[in-house]
Structure formats: structure tokens, C-alpha cells
Amino acid sequence: MADEITLEVARYRPGVDAEPVMQQYQVPLREHWAILDGLTYIKDQLDGTLSFRWSCRMGICGSCGMTVNGEPQLSCATFLTDYAPGPIRVEPLRNFPVIRDLVVDIDDFMTKLPTVKPWVIRDVDEPVEAGEYLQTPEELDDYKQFSMCINCMLCYSACPVYSLDQDFIGPAAIALAQRYNLDSRDEGAEERRAVLTSPEGIWACTFVGECSAACPKGVDPAGAIQRYKLTAATQSIKELLMPRIKR
Amino acid sequence: MSTYHDVVVIGGGGAGLRAAIAVAETNPALRVAVISKVYPMRSHTVSAEGGAAAVAGPDDSLDEHAYDTVSGGDWLCDQDAVEAFVAEAPRELLRLEHWGCPWSRQENGRIAVRAFGGMKKMRTWFAADRTGFHLLHTLFQTSLSYSDIVRYDEWYVTKILVDDGRAYGVVAIELATGRVETITANAVIVCTGGCGRVFPFTTNANIKTGDGMALAYRAGAALKDMEFVQYHPTGLPFTGILITEAARAEGGWLLNKDGYRYLQDYDLGTPTPEPVLRNMELGPRDRLSQAFVHEVEKGRTLDTPYGPVVNLDLRHLGAQLIDAKLPFVRELCSKYQNIDPVRELVPVRPVVHYMMGGIHTDIRGATSLDGLYAAGEVACVSINGANRLGSNSLPECLVFGNRAGRAATVFAGRYHRGVPASILAQGRDEEQRLAAELRRHADTLRRHAGETERIADIRTEMQTTMENGAGIYRDGDSLTKAAHRLAELQLRFQRAAIEDHSANFNTELIAWLELGFMLDVAESIIACAVRREESRGAHQRTDFPARDDERFLAHSLVRRQPDGTSRVTYLPVTLTRWPPGERVYGR
Amino acid sequence: MSVYQRPVKLFWWLEKRSYVIFVLRELSSVFIAWFVVFLLLLVNAIGDGAASYQTFVDWSGQWWVVAINVIAFLFVLLHTVTWFALAPRAMVIKMRGTRVPAQGVVAAHYLAWFVLSAVVAWVVLR
Numbered sequence: 001m002a003d004e005i006t007l008e009v010a011r012y013r014p015g016v017d018a019e020p021v022m023q024q025y026q027v028p029l030r031e032h033w034a035i036l037d038g039l040t041y042i043k044d045q046l047d048g049t050l051s052f053r054w055s056c057r058m059g060i061c062g063s064c065g066m067t068v069n070g071e072p073q074l075s076c077a078t079f080l081t082d083y084a085p086g087p088i089r090v091e092p093l094r095n096f097p098v099i100r101d102l103v104v105d106i107d108d109f110m111t112k113l114p115t116v117k118p119w120v121i122r123d124v125d126e127p128v129e130a131g132e133y134l135q136t137p138e139e140l141d142d143y144k145q146f147s148m149c150i151n152c153m154l155c156y157s158a159c160p161v162y163s164l165d166q167d168f169i170g171p172a173a174i175a176l177a178q179r180y181n182l183d184s185r186d187e188g189a190e191e192r193r194a195v196l197t198s199p200e201g202i203w204a205c206t207f208v209g210e211c212s213a214a215c216p217k218g219v220d221p222a223g224a225i226q227r228y229k230l231t232a233a234t235q236s237i238k239e240l241l242m243p244r245i246k247r
Numbered sequence: 248m249s250t251y252h253d254v255v256v257i258g259g260g261g262a263g264l265r266a267a268i269a270v271a272e273t274n275p276a277l278r279v280a281v282i283s284k285v286y287p288m289r290s291h292t293v294s295a296e297g298g299a300a301a302v303a304g305p306d307d308s309l310d311e312h313a314y315d316t317v318s319g320g321d322w323l324c325d326q327d328a329v330e331a332f333v334a335e336a337p338r339e340l341l342r343l344e345h346w347g348c349p350w351s352r353q354e355n356g357r358i359a360v361r362a363f364g365g366m367k368k369m370r371t372w373f374a375a376d377r378t379g380f381h382l383l384h385t386l387f388q389t390s391l392s393y394s395d396i397v398r399y400d401e402w403y404v405t406k407i408l409v410d411d412g413r414a415y416g417v418v419a420i421e422l423a424t425g426r427v428e429t430i431t432a433n434a435v436i437v438c439t440g441g442c443g444r445v446f447p448f449t450t451n452a453n454i455k456t457g458d459g460m461a462l463a464y465r466a467g468a469a470l471k472d473m474e475f476v477q478y479h480p481t482g483l484p485f486t487g488i489l490i491t492e493a494a495r496a497e498g499g500w501l502l503n504k505d506g507y508r509y510l511q512d513y514d515l516g517t518p519t520p521e522p523v524l525r526n527m528e529l530g531p532r533d534r535l536s537q538a539f540v541h542e543v544e545k546g547r548t549l550d551t552p553y554g555p556v557v558n559l560d561l562r563h564l565g566a567q568l569i570d571a572k573l574p575f576v577r578e579l580c581s582k583y584q585n586i587d588p589v590r591e592l593v594p595v596r597p598v599v600h601y602m603m604g605g606i607h608t609d610i611r612g613a614t615s616l617d618g619l620y621a622a623g624e625v626a627c628v629s630i631n632g633a634n635r636l637g638s639n640s641l642p643e644c645l646v647f648g649n650r651a652g653r654a655a656t657v658f659a660g661r662y663h664r665g666v667p668a669s670i671l672a673q674g675r676d677e678e679q680r681l682a683a684e685l686r687r688h689a690d691t692l693r694r695h696a697g698e699t700e701r702i703a704d705i706r707t708e709m710q711t712t713m714e715n716g717a718g719i720y721r722d723g724d725s726l727t728k729a730a731h732r733l734a735e736l737q738l739r740f741q742r743a744a745i746e747d748h749s750a751n752f753n754t755e756l757i758a759w760l761e762l763g764f765m766l767d768v769a770e771s772i773i774a775c776a777v778r779r780e781e782s783r784g785a786h787q788r789t790d791f792p793a794r795d796d797e798r799f800l801a802h803s804l805v806r807r808q809p810d811g812t813s814r815v816t817y818l819p820v821t822l823t824r825w826p827p828g829e830r831v832y833g834r
Numbered sequence: 835m836s837v838y839q840r841p842v843k844l845f846w847w848l849e850k851r852s853y854v855i856f857v858l859r860e861l862s863s864v865f866i867a868w869f870v871v872f873l874l875l876l877v878n879a880i881g882d883g884a885a886s887y888q889t890f891v892d893w894s895g896q897w898w899v900v901a902i903n904v905i906a907f908l909f910v911l912l913h914t915v916t917w918f919a920l921a922p923r924a925m926v927i928k929m930r931g932t933r934v935p936a937q938g939v940v941a942a943h944y945l946a947w948f949v950l951s952a953v954v955a956w957v958v959l960r
Contacts, residue, residue, distance in 0.1 A: 014751050014836045032485045032583070044703030048746035048755040053285075055452040058488045058579060060380055061289040070850070077582060097837035099423055100752040105837060110286070110400070118388040120347040128341045134356030138931055140349055147349055147381065151288045160853060163842050176388070183347060207920065208856045226924035424835050751835065 005029040006087035035075040052102040062152035067091040072157040093157040116177035121188025139184040146179035155211035171211035171221030178224040249429035252280035259283035260290030261644030262623025263438035264386040269652025271393040282399040295379020296491035298371035299641035301336035307368040319365040320632020321784035325821040339645035348385040362496040365531040371638040407466040414619035418677040425750025429674025431666040434655035441602035441624040447710035449599040450489035459625040461764035471627040474776035475603035480535035482598030484553040492637040495528040503547040513538040516833020533634040533785040536597035558592035612651025622651035633784020691744035699744040726777040775803040862913040865906035
């Protein structure tokens, strides 16, 4: 195994650069080093001006999403040796405005998330003293997969619909809406319906499927969206045929 | 530039979000702001794995949870706080359940519980082995439904503003733009978590730099029990990534290089094939980490390029149990060690995990400064005493986040007053100081190009100093050496320069500020450790190997003096029902 | 605060193999539409009488019409196979508490296709 590997890192200094410029760095090629370790080596030893987000370094906080050799990845969960002999191209997540170097602006998602009401909605909230709402392991399995989203935004980065139409609510937001729709304790599906079935909701999705391919947690947001398409369509037909029976 | 919110919460993790919700629910008329240097979903609560303890079944009792906690803490816990904690924990966890937390269930739909270290009964609620992740996301998503909560995402607090012994807000940098703003308030709640990054090997994320502890310390609040640093017995060797205690609770064994379950040599009981509560691998974390050090001394650990390790054996648990109860463990071992725990041994070693010490608070979350509150790992109430039991820290965030939120709300309502002019002046001074700092760095680099020290090197040396001086075992000599080295590092820190002087998302500036905070926190740890001449819980002195209840059944309080030095005093532990006894495990 | 927005190129879908396959899959809908039009033309020709029907059959025998129809048929197959493969992601069916496995859902689609084709064939060929 060679000693070093080259990282080609996108640099962008607002007010200075018109567009990102690639800068090359040599980092040690160590067996257990993730791309993130390469980046922290650059920042600590070579160039303190490189800005990027990271925190947990174990693939659960969702901070470190970047584009590595053209693919959206968590930089803490991909390893230098996977790309040896390199060079490795590290760029900010696509489809988001770049604030600086590898840091992108995810406020679009932060604004969209509350619109799908990702919290438990019930007609009657039982008092906490009454104990837990019962939920069998099978009922938990119904939504568990969609609850695994770490909000890393790799799915938005992979989605061509989102790149062409920034109004699209997006995979993670819809998957989180489904997480609550399918939770046996929740009764708020009707309240989420308008947003989800709006033109910028599920119907903007053309089932490219790249979001699920990119998801590091196996959430399958594409599946969540298609399932809701079926649910919404079935519901609309039912209401058309039996207008007095409203679910 | 200044804005006002009635209550300001620093930190958006488990404690911070719970506190903000408590404010919003207790008094919806108040405006509460959550200021966090990261988006709330990134807070370190997200990494917690094993579970959250609260009395759940008819065979368990609040007294037993309290006793386990008090004895686990080697009698340094304030028992009134522990009693309040164990009483409120079940309600808090149920509240999380009502908010949608996907707790793992029994077949009949009721909450499932598992065993955990140091607990005599099974009372640890869990969401597979991603409990912190689910808890944080449930809290965060629920907080979105409260329109009264305003968030400052990716704003870094550099100073808590105090006038005449009362806190009136903060100064913070907006990371994206570099803009500095004074945010005033009638109450401030600090929920910034612990300081694991002061040490070189830690389960903690990059963001755990003790910011809130240093902020409060510099503002004049007292810190408490800083010498008590918890080493978690099972972290992965290179990364320090946490392998949850739940792995042992479900039946995992710790083996030395001879395949021997070595814990039996350390008064932790006799090995049995099935896990036995408060026995062997389910002993308390401090004793397990200490056993590791002895195994190293005896030459019975395995050598790796990343230091000595022992093995965690989960093979006898079977793939089905591991996939059901420990899926994240399997994922982490596979990804970061190329090991499948179903078939192979997992190398592990003790790594710094949790800070028992922190900002001194009473049982309502109030600190020694009026209007300043603290909750979660950053605070020391103390319910954890000299050693925390696993699965007590998530309920701690919730119980005391709630208490601090409510107390701060009452205070802000009752003692509401206009912000003094001196506060705004202090705010402006801080804005100017930060601008001047950046100019100084640019100047220093220009004039002394090639000669300045990198902050990363100072940070690494601080971490090595702490590991060598204040590790699992300390002595007066190692601590004194560490104190001198830290003083030296403080001077070197003043002369170091960062390369990034820009405004937009300057993470090197943040790293520099964090290092300044970490050096203060490190100093306070050493100051408390060198004066506690006994061994208790996680603070083990080879020169004072016994527990000394006569002199030290008390908390260390450390305050910054006007001349910048620290002064340590003692505050007796509050005992209610359980007089100090022997910590017995395995018998 | 000035940010950088990466422009979206006209041929963005040529950047990745998975995007190319996706666009081909989407283009296949054009050929589905062609088949529907062709069927309507056929029905219309039959309705206008035997002479009209013969004209239509002759026209359909031209090499370029056959070529288009062969290509269209291949795309219809692609469309059908990919649609069936993706169906389990959209249809989560539970029988007696457990989820029907993906292969079950796909198999059910092929079975339905076969049955419907058999019925149509019987109607046409008898």
C-alpha cells in the first residue's frame, strides 16, 4: 500500500471565488482512515482554512455529507483505502447552495420539515400518568425503517427532481411524514395529506430511486413516497366513489 | 447588534430541547430561544446507544433505583437529587413515548426493559441500541410543533454576560456569516454537554469541548466535581467509537488475551454463562475500566497499533439476538473494525465517555449565578456522584432539562427586568474583542510566518497531558506535572495563530475558541483532582488508594478568582436515607 | 451572504449510469403511448370495414412500421419488467400479521399479467 493519497478538495471563499476551485492535498494513506480523517489531517496539519462539518464520526449525526468522486457520501463512513490509489475528489453536497468550501446551506430542508408535521398528532392526548400507548413489535416494525433517517441530506443530493425543482419537498421530509403516518399511535395522516399531495409533494417524484440508493441508513425514502402515492390515490378514488364515507 | 428573548438555552441536545419545551409549556407567553453551534439533530445525544433507566415494573421500586445510583456513585451523589431524579424519570420517559419515541416493546405492546451495569433490577428502557438517536429526533421533531421556540442554528456562544451576579444573556457568532450578536435574556440555561475532547481517546463527538462549563466558569459560576471523568470500558481502539454497555447487558463477556473472563479477579463476582445483575461484566464502569489497567500491568492484554485492548465476546449471543437488540453494534464493528461480532471477537479498551462533574447546580437546575441554569451532562447536580451508572444520563437530560426549564421560566417571569446598560456594553466589548482577535492572528502570521504553532498541536498535547496526568489512575506527581504543562500550554495558546481570518463559516476560529475553553476545563479538572486526596469512584489516586469519608464526603467546588487562578472549596454531600457504605458488586 | 449555486447542465442525466437508465425508462412511456395510439388506429380501421382494415394491415407491414413496433415492444417489456420490480416498494401487503415478501408481490403481478393475456388471447383467437 502506498504511503500517501491525493485529495482534490473543492474550495470556495464567498466574495473571493466566483465558483469552487479544486485544491490538492497529500494525506497519509492509513488503513482505518475515513475520508473525514484525511480532511481533519489537512485542517490540523496542512491548511487550517479548510471548512467542513463533522461531529460524531460514526455515521449517526448526519453532519458530514459530501460528494466523493461524484457520489453523495458520509465522509466519516467511507474510507481512503476504498479509493486507493486515488486521487479522491471531495466536493460539497450537490443540489444545495455552497456557503463555503464543503459546507452547504440546508435551511431549505429545515424549513420544509415542519410543514409535514413530523410529530405525533392525536385527537385525544392521553395523560402521561395513564402509561404508555400500547404498540406491539409488529406495529413498531411498520414504521421503524422510516424512523432511521439521520437528516444527512444525501438523498436530496442524489435526487435529480430536487436538482431541477428546488420546491420539491424531498425524500427525507416525505419519509419522515410517513414515519408518523404509519405509527400506530399517530392519528394525523389527514393533517399531513394536503402538503404531501400538493404538486411539490409526492407527485413531483418520478421514482428515480437514487435517494434510496444513496441513503446510508437504509430508510428507503423512495419506497415511502411510492407507498404514499398508492395510499393517496386509493383514498382519492374512495372519496370519489363513496363521498359520504370519509376515512 | 442585540436582540432579546425571555429565556435563552445554549445547546440543542436532549437537555436543551427538553428545557425549551418546558419553557414553552410552562409559560407560552415567554419567548424562548435555543442557540446551538450545530443543528440540533447533530447534538451528541444522538450517539447514545444503550438505553434510559426508569422504574418500570411492579418488582422494582424507586428506592432500589436510588440505591443503585447512590452506591454506583460511591456515595458522592446528593441523595435528595437522586430521589427526585428516580421519581421523575419514569414520567419523562413516558412523555417521550407519548411524543412518539419508538421504545422497544414486549409482545403485549408494553415498554420493554433490559439489564444495565450496576443496576440490581432490569429497568433500562431502550430503542434497539440507538436510544439516543431516537430520543433526540423525537425531541427535535416534537419541538418543531412549538411555534414559541426560536432557534439559532449554527451560532457559537463566546460569552455569558453577567452583571452584579446575575446572567443577562450571551454573545454569539453566526457561523455562516461571521456576524457577532448580543442576545439578551432574563434567564439563561446552559445545556452544552460534556468535554470528552479534552482527552485523546473518547467516545465523544468533535463538538464535545466543554464550552458551557468554561463559559459558566469564566462568568463566575462554580464548577463541581470536575475530577470525576468516566471511562467507558468498551470503546473501539482507533476511533474510540462507543460499543454500548447493552452488549454486556445482553450477555457479552470481556476476555483478556488468554480468553479468560478477567473481571472475576477484581471482586466483581464469579463468571456465569448468563448475565447476572451487578455482577462481572454488569459491574459499574469505573471498576471495569480500572480492571483493564491492572490487566495491562500484568501483561494480559493484546497489543495493537492503537494500544492495548481486551476482547468483547458476543459470539454466543447469536445473530438473531444481535440483529434484534444490538443492530447498531453489529453495523459499527463491521464498518469501523471490519469485524462481524456474530462470528469474531471485538477489540475494545476504556475510553473517556462522560463527565460526572460540571456546572454546580441545585436540584432545580439553578447555578451559583442568578438567572443562570444548567442541565444535562454540562451540569453537576449531583446525581451521578463519583461514577455514573449507564442509562442514567438520558433520563438526567430529560428530568433536569425539564426542571431547569421550569425554574428558569419562573425566574424570568418573576424577576423580569430590563437588561442593564452594562450588559449591552459588555456585549459590544466582546464583539470588538473577537474582531481584534482575528486581526491579531492575521498580524502574527504575517510577522512570524513559519514560526507560529498550530492549534491542533497544542490540542494534541493537552489531550496527551490529560491522559497521562489524569487518566484512570492518578497520583499527586502526575497531576502536578499536568498542571504545569497546562499552564505552559495556556501561554503557547495565547501566542498561537490560526490561518483562517475570514468571516464565512470560519471553523478554525471556532476550533480556536473551543481550545481556549478546553484548556480552562482541563485546568479545573486537574485543580480538583490534585486536592482530592482519596480514591472514590472514577477518581483513583495511587498515592491515596482508600476512600476517605471523613475528609472527602464532599463535592469539590472550583471557581475562577479575579487574578485568573482557580480556587477549590468543599461542599458536603447531601445524605438523606443511605449512609455511606461499601460498594458491593458480584456478591 | 453570497453563496454558490452549481448550475444544472442540459445533459445532467448523462453524468451517471443510473440517471441514464432512469431517463431511458421514462422515455419508454413514449413508446407505451405509441402502442395505445396504434391500438386505437387498429380498432378504428376495423370499425370502418374490411377494406379499411386491409389497408391498415398493409400499412403496418411496411418495414419502418414494423421496426418502430419492434422497438416499441422492447421498451414496453423494459417498462413492464422495471415497473413490476419496483411494485413491492409501493405495495406493502400484510397477510396474517406478516409482510408479504417482495418476490410474492412481483410474482402476483406476473401472474395477473399472464392471466389477463390468456383471457385476451382466448377472446381474439377463438
